[in-house]
Amino acid sequence: MNPPVLPEFEHIAAPLAHWAARTPEHPALIEGTRVWTYADLNEAVMAARNILLAQGVIPGDRVAIMGDNTAAMIILLLGASHAGAWIVPLNPRLSEREIDEVGHHATPTCLLFATSASAKTRQHAERCNADPLVIAGLGGVAVIRTDHPARPEPDRNIAALIYTSGTTGRPKGVMLTHRNLTVSARTSGAIRAIGPDDLVYSPLPVSHILGFTGVMLGTLTYGATLMLAPRFDPPGALRAILHHHITLMIGAPSMFALLTEYAALQGMKTLPPHRLRLIASAGAPLDETVKSTVEACFGIVLNNGYGITECAPTIAQTRIDRPRRDCSVGMLLPGLEARLAGESNGIGALHLRGPTIMAGYYRDDAATASVLDHEGWFDTGDLARFHDDHLFIVGRSKEQIIRYGFKIYPVEIEAVLNAHPGVRQSAVIGRGTGAHQDVIAFVEPAADAKIEIAELLDYAARSLADYKRPTEIHLSPALPMGATGKIQKSALIA
Structure with missing residues (x-):
């Protein structure tokens, strides 16, 4: 299967207009029983854009958006981006402290809540005394404007501020450009040979960089259909495989392990015939036990990949035409350069340079300078080795x-x-x-x-x-x- 030939998209929302003009009736999103065509989705994104402009959003504003994996969340994200805002996706599972911390740092002009399908989002909206905002077709949406709107940023190239998980301290706002994200989505999607005939299952949160770029943008870039799941659960994933006939699923190793375990409890050591053509592990290290167990159950190769938020996120993927028995994370994405700093016995700190490397950490020049040098080399913080042209991640340097x-x-x-x-x-x-x-x-x-x-x-x-x-x-x-x-x-x- 060859992916369609595409123009160079300069904006993360640009694929919608492209496919709305060419395949307007083709499904773009499936949420429960509702289907959004590309024409529907493009129209809804433009409507959200216009309402946000009427609310006073201007280019360079930061707009924070909270919600689960819903069409409303995606429409608000892309609509705010179309309005020229730097979007700040927020997961409703964040604590009040974490949300307030991000808000204090990002200084968004407003915070939008996609409340209709998320009890946690409604709770956060109620705590913030958010007001209802009517956007046709989106159900519950609420908004709160900050008391002291911050100045818009002059850089129009930034698309998103994605806050890292903060495992070693306060979360940092990763500034990703439209080019970072469109190149990552386009390249990773091409490696997976995504096309309009694909039905991509999406349990990963779109508020996280992998769900946002690798799954959501990667699917929409190639005119495929995205089936939204509010969160991962094994029964729902098994239904998606056996009854909704998904063709592609990307998830963490633990998701595939839990799904395999659940299938075994249902008496299925191997899955019945299905239409999955590709399953891919990402977001956490994959070990050989999980890989072999999942492959035995699914009857197809469990591909692997590697990325981090600062790289938008994909760095390497295994290739469909070169399946691996080991747990290599695959070959570098085209356009990326790599070097191993301080190499000893073939292992070194992985440094990268290329079109998907972040612009820097928002309002933190010191942190940016500590990982990104004047020649554009970014220190991933990971220890790695290469065998032939395949990358193996040994571990985090800090771990x-x-x-x-x-x-x-x-x-x-x-x-x-x-x-x-x-x-x-x-x-x-x-x-x-x-x-x-x-x-x-x-x-x-x-x-x-x-x-x-x-x-x-x-x-x-x-x-x-x-x-x-x-x-x-x-x-x-x-x-x-x-x-x-x-x-x-x-x-x-x-």
């Missing part, structure tokens, strides 16, 4: 553990623990400072599994060098997870 002078990468230990039949998932962190840190593992047992810590320590010892073996293992009924299915290691206390 690297030093023990007895040896460098230890948590992902290796996690892969060993995850291979135990009684383990659903695990997370490894270091405790202490200097040249001797303890290796602390947190393990979430699989459903109905009974694990003895002593037995799990012995199991790890058989597969790991002595200096890599966990000092302690803690069992947890559920490891803390973010909205995208990534384990939140900052929430783990050893």
Whole structure:
């Protein structure tokens, strides 16, 4: 399947007008029983744009938008962008403190709430005393204007401020340009060969960079159809595969693992015939146990990828025509250059340069200068190696553990623990400072599994060098997870 030939889109909302003119009746979004054609979606985005302009939004304003995976959320995001605003997507699962922190830093002119399908969004809107805003066809929408509107920013190239998860401190606002996002969506979509015949399942939040660019923009760029899911749940995902006949699904490894586990509980060790042509893991490290288990269940290759918010987000993807048995994250996106700084034994800090690298951190020149040099090289913070032309991520440089002078990468230990039949998932962190840190593992047992810590320590010892073996293992009924299915290691206390 070859993706359609496209013009160069200079704005993230530009694909809508393109496809509305060419395939106006083709479905763009499916939300429950409602179908939005490309003509419908383009018209709704323009209507939202006009209402926001009438509300006083001008180019360079920051406009924050909160909501779950709904058509209203997407329409508000693209409508505000069409009005020239820097959009600031917000996940309703954020705490009040986190939302207030982002608001204080981004100084948005207004905050929009897509309330109709999200109880949490309604709660946040009520706390802020937001007023109803009528936009035809969108159901519940509310708005609050800031008491002291901030000055608009002069840079018209910025499309979005995406706030990072802040695992090591306060969240930072990543400034992504229209070119960053359109190039990322276009290139990653081409590698996946997305086309108008595809039905793409979307459980990842569009408020997160992967759901926003890799899934939502990637689908709309190629005139395909996006099936929205408010959040990931295994029964809903299985229905989407077997009854709605989705053709493509992108998700975190934990999502595929949970779906496989649920299918087994329903008596399906392998899925019945389906129309999925591509499944892709992204957003968190993939280990070989999950990969092989998912592939056995789905009957197709689980592709892999790697990206971070500052790179809009995709950095590398495995290719459909070059399937991998290992957990390589694939080849670099065309247009990206890479180097391994401080390389030792083939492993170094991954630095990148290219068209998808962020413009910088908003209102934080020091943080920007710490990762982005004057030649455009960006330090990802990840340790990596290349084998042939394929990239392997060894771990986060900040998560690297030093023990007895040896460098230890948590992902290796996690892969060993995850291979135990009684383990659903695990997370490894270091405790202490200097040249001797303890290796602390947190393990979430699989459903109905009974694990003895002593037995799990012995199991790890058989597969790991002595200096890599966990000092302690803690069992947890559920490891803390973010909205995208990534384990939140900052929430783990050893």
